[in-house]
Amino acid sequence: MRKHIRTTVALAALAGDKNINQVATQYEVHPTQITKWRDAAKQALPEQFTNKRKKNGANVSQAQIDELHRVIGVRDTELEWHNKLESFGLFMNYRSLYIT
Numbered sequence: 001m002r003k004h005i006r007t008t009v010a011l012a013a014l015a016g017d018k019n020i021n022q023v024a025t026q027y028e029v030h031p032t033q034i035t036k037w038r039d040a041a042k043q044a045l046p047e048q049f050t051n052k053r054k055k056n057g058a059n060v061s062q063a064q065i066d067e068l069h070r071v072i073g074v075r076d077t078e079l080e081w082h083n084k085l086e087s088f089g090l091f092m093n094y095r096s097l098y099i100t
Contacts, residue, residue, distance in 0.1 A: 006037050013038040 005027070012023045013034050020038075024031040 007041075009034055010037040010041040014041060
């Protein structure tokens with residue numbers, strides 16, 4: 001039997017507006033099979049509504065964060081020196097050498 005039929009029958013059994021025998025008659029499936037599909041659906045449904053994504057910061061250690069902060073600090077210092085030298089005209093702009 002196809003998967004979507006199993007799902008439809010299991011949902012009909014879970015709905016509760018008909019008993020298992022009425023659902024079995026409607027879909028022409030044995031009541032024991034409907035009970036198995038219903039129970040399997042009950043067990044699988046809670047898993048479908050859990051958050052399976054990992055938190056972004058959960059796998060980053062404090063040492064990695066400290067190293068990234070150190071690198072950012074070094075880059076900021078380099079940028080400040082670059083801007084100071086450029087403002088005094090001591091930094092050569094290499095882009096001007098390649099103008100065509």
